[in-house]
Amino acid sequence: MTDYADFGDLLLLAGKMAAGDVETWERFVKGLSEPVKRRIGEEFFAWQAHGGQGEPPGDGWRVWLLMAGRGFGKTRAGAEWISARARENPGAAIALVGGSRDEVVKVMIEGPSGLIAVARTGEAPRWRPTRGVLSFSSGAEAFVYSAAAPEKLRGPEHHFAWADELAKWRQADAAWDNLMMGMRLGERPRMVVTTTPRSVAILHRVRALKDTVETCGRTEENAHLSGAVRAWLAETYGGTRLGRQELDGVLFDTPKGALWTRAMIERSRQSGTLPRGELRRVVVGVDPPVSAEGDACGIVVCGLGRDDSVYVLADCSVSGMRPEGWARAVARAAEAWGADRVVAEKNQGGDMVESVLRQVDGALPVKLVSASRGKAARAEPVATRFEGGRAKLAGCFPELEDELAGLIQAGGYEGPGRSPDRADAMVWAMTELMRPAVEPRIRVF
Structure with missing residues (x-):
C-alpha cells in the first residue's frame, strides 16, 4: 500500500487524469491508503x-x-x-x-x-x-x-x-x-x-x-x-x-425542422393588444392537463381581425391546478375577452372537460374537439399562416413562443416541459378561427 504524505506525486497524477489518462490514475489510486483515497474522493475540485x-x-x-x-x-x-x-x-x-x-x-x-x-x-x-x-x-x-x-x-x-x-x-x-x-x-x-x-x-x-x-x-x-x-x-x-x-453541448438557435423559427416569431409580433372592436371573433383554446401534478392547462385567447388575420391576444395558461381551478381560469379568460367560443380538447378527460367547464359557468359556449392527428401535424396549417403573415402575436408571450419554437415538422418536440400545452391551445383556437364562415343562403325550390 502506498501513501503520499505531501500529495505532490498525486498532483502529477491528477494532471494525467485531467488529460484523460484514466488507466494511469486508477492504477495508482488502487495502491493508496484508505485515508488518502477518502481525501481524494472528498476534495472534488482538487483531485477529480x-x-x-x-x-x-x-x-x-x-x-x-x-x-x-x-x-x-x-x-x-x-x-x-x-x-x-x-x-x-x-x-x-x-x-x-x-x-x-x-x-x-x-x-x-x-x-x-x-x-x-x-x-x-x-x-x-x-x-x-x-x-x-x-x-x-x-x-x-x-x-x-x-x-x-x-x-x-x-x-x-x-x-x-x-x-x-x-x-x-x-x-x-x-x-x-x-x-x-x-x-x-x-x-x-x-x-x-x-x-x-x-x-x-x-x-x-x-x-x-x-x-x-x-x-x-x-x-x-x-x-x-x-x-x-x-x-x-x-x-x-x-x-x-x-x-x-x-452530447457536444452546442446551442442551436432553431431546432432542425422547426415549424416556427425565431425569426418568423419576431416578424409576426406587433406591439400592443387589439381592441375588441377590431375583432370579428374571439376564441379561447384549451388544452386540458393530464393531471394536477405540475402539468399545465394551456389557455390561449385568439381573435380574428377585420383584416382577416388571426391574432394571439393572451396566454392565460395555468399550472398545477385541479379541474375546478383551471376551469375558472378558462371562464375568466372568456369573460375578459368576450369570447364567442371556447374550444377544448376532449382526448384528456372526455365528457369531464365539458362538465367541469359548465359547472363553473353554465353559459360558456363550449365546443369539444378530438385530436385525431399529432400536435405537430395539427400545427402545420397554423404555422403556414404565420409564415405568410396572416397570423400574428399581439404582444410578447415568452412561454408560448418557446413552445412554438420547439415544435418539429416530423412530429417531435424540443421545447421546454414535457408537452407544448400552450402551443396546442393556440392551435385549437386558431384552427377554429381559420374555418371558412358559413354564409346564410336562401334555397329556391
Whole structure:
C-alpha cells in the first residue's frame, strides 16, 4: 500500500487524469491508503474535477452558466459548488430550483451526484422532505423550489442558488425573475446554472447578462464515463444534430425542422393588444392537463381581425391546478375577452372537460374537439399562416413562443416541459378561427 504524505506525486497524477489518462490514475489510486483515497474522493475540485467543472476565476461574475452535454458532470459540479458554499458560509440560505419539486429531490438532493452523495465524512446533510429543507452541518440551509410554481420564489432571500436544467423550465421567466430578485443576501450572492442547451428564450436571456460567465463542455470530456459508453454514444449519435446538442453541448438557435423559427416569431409580433372592436371573433383554446401534478392547462385567447388575420391576444395558461381551478381560469379568460367560443380538447378527460367547464359557468359556449392527428401535424396549417403573415402575436408571450419554437415538422418536440400545452391551445383556437364562415343562403325550390 502506498501513501503520499505531501500529495505532490498525486498532483502529477491528477494532471494525467485531467488529460484523460484514466488507466494511469486508477492504477495508482488502487495502491493508496484508505485515508488518502477518502481525501481524494472528498476534495472534488482538487483531485477529480475536469477543467469544465471548476468554478470560474475572478470576482466579476454573478451567474455561472454551466451548459454542457449529457454525462459531462454538470450535476456533480453543481452539487460540489453548493456544498462548498455551505461549508464556507455557516447559516447561508441557499435556493435549489428545478423544473419540478420531484426533479430537485431526485436529482439535486438524493441523486447519485446530488448534495447528500457528495457530502464529506462527518457532514451528513439532513433532508427534511415535509419542510422541503436540506440542513448542512455548518448551519446553512438549502430550500427546494419548483420553477412550475414561480410565486413560491417571491419573497424568500438567498445567498446562493443552484438552478438545474433551466432550458426545460415551464414558467421560466417568472421563476427566474423571482429567483434573481431574492438573490440579495451577503456581500456577493452568486448562483450556478446547470443545463443541457435548448434554443429557448430564457437561456438566450441568461447568456446575455453582463455578469454571466459561461462554461461549455462535451460528454466525452468526462473521463469518469466508461470507454464503452462513450464509444456507443459517439457511434450512435456522433455527427447528428441531436448528438451535437445533447452530447457536444452546442446551442442551436432553431431546432432542425422547426415549424416556427425565431425569426418568423419576431416578424409576426406587433406591439400592443387589439381592441375588441377590431375583432370579428374571439376564441379561447384549451388544452386540458393530464393531471394536477405540475402539468399545465394551456389557455390561449385568439381573435380574428377585420383584416382577416388571426391574432394571439393572451396566454392565460395555468399550472398545477385541479379541474375546478383551471376551469375558472378558462371562464375568466372568456369573460375578459368576450369570447364567442371556447374550444377544448376532449382526448384528456372526455365528457369531464365539458362538465367541469359548465359547472363553473353554465353559459360558456363550449365546443369539444378530438385530436385525431399529432400536435405537430395539427400545427402545420397554423404555422403556414404565420409564415405568410396572416397570423400574428399581439404582444410578447415568452412561454408560448418557446413552445412554438420547439415544435418539429416530423412530429417531435424540443421545447421546454414535457408537452407544448400552450402551443396546442393556440392551435385549437386558431384552427377554429381559420374555418371558412358559413354564409346564410336562401334555397329556391
